[in-house]
Amino acid sequence: MKKIYQAIIILTVLALIPLSGISQCKSFAKKVCKLELAPYTHDGNYNAAILTEGEDAELYKTFYAGQDYRIYICGSESLPDIEFQVLDVNRNVLYDNRKNNFSRLWDFNLESSQQLIISLRVKHSEGESDELISGCVAIMFGIKESD
């Protein structure tokens, strides 16, 4: 009986681990990140994950001619700087935020539609701490009609 009871609790714990992070990430994306997209309209898509310093993520998306876009890389305040690059399908670098003081947003439009890759990496913290910091990182897209 005791073992069954403990097993139930352990399973509950395991089930809660991913949920707590994802729920907080959603709330973070909705309440914090979305505001930074103004005056662009958030496209509504949810691309967020818990990342630890040193970890990276990539997003593949087609961007269309005739639209103005804003990419906003939104990370928890506790995280170090986030490096992000925009690459074409041949992985040529079109934008690198390290050349723009680690800016987390980039506004652009296209003469012709292209599939692009958003590649990001959470930098390591400065110093010798043994503790790795984790936090929510969301890749947000704002759109508006070109003038």
Next chain:
Amino acid sequence: MNIKLFRNTFYLMVIVFAIPLLTNCSSDKEKEKDEEKDEVVTIDSLAIDEKLVQDVKTVKEIFYSLPSPLETAMILKQAGAKYNEEFLNPTENTSKYVTNKSMALNLGVYTTDLSYASLFDQTQATINYMDAAKKMAEGLGILNVIDEETINRLEANINNRDIIMDIISETILNSSSFFEENDRQAMSAIVLVGGWVEGLYIATNLVGPDVDLENNELVRRIIDQKLTLSTVYHLLEENIDNEDVKSIIVQVDQIKKIYDDIEITSSEIEPVTDDETNVTTLKSTTKVKMSPQTFNQLKKQVKVIRNNFTL
């Protein structure tokens, strides 16, 4: 014995409540360094970093992002599309959808119709399609994504397009994040594919028989979907264990075969930034080759699939 059981339970409960705090977005800390992770990511120089981005296998998270229903509607409008309710899925069809697959597909379909109607200031259609999307969401067990408050807010601001678009954007965010939270990524993919096919269906139907296929913006956006098709595949293949996804891939294959006959060649992309506005333009030229027969085949096949989704 009882004391020991109580103590063990207490420790476990402490873990239950501590884990959410440890994974908190604002101040998460990992207790131990993960040697393997460090090996992959402790790369600082630009040269090595280039190597890093070339090795996709080391990437922790990969996202495949389809145009959302809202973006699809904006692309249609920007390309010169007109409003035609005839091509939307009638809201009366909601009662037909009783399986998870049909409700997910039509959540995408109705959200695209909703976005399209709202961008063309079709107030009553906007309310009707929000209600249809609400029924699909409720059928899928997504509670509170579109509640009474959402409907009331929509009705109160029905003449304010910015607020309407914000409500639609939030609705899409709530449903896609719900599926993520509940480990139902396959459903999320099906919703997006439903919305994508609906956009393609509306677009192909809005192209009249006399249109010059080589010089029409809407046709160009339809051709551009060849680029998006690979993302559709990746998104579905990530969820290939799901039987509903398997059946949808078979149908998407039919569209792909036709897109294979369309040629797109693009020049290198040159980024040019306007110093005043700080907006970058990605300059490039693209050449496309598509015969009228191929376009007609595409239009026909998209209609078949869309009917499979909605009828």
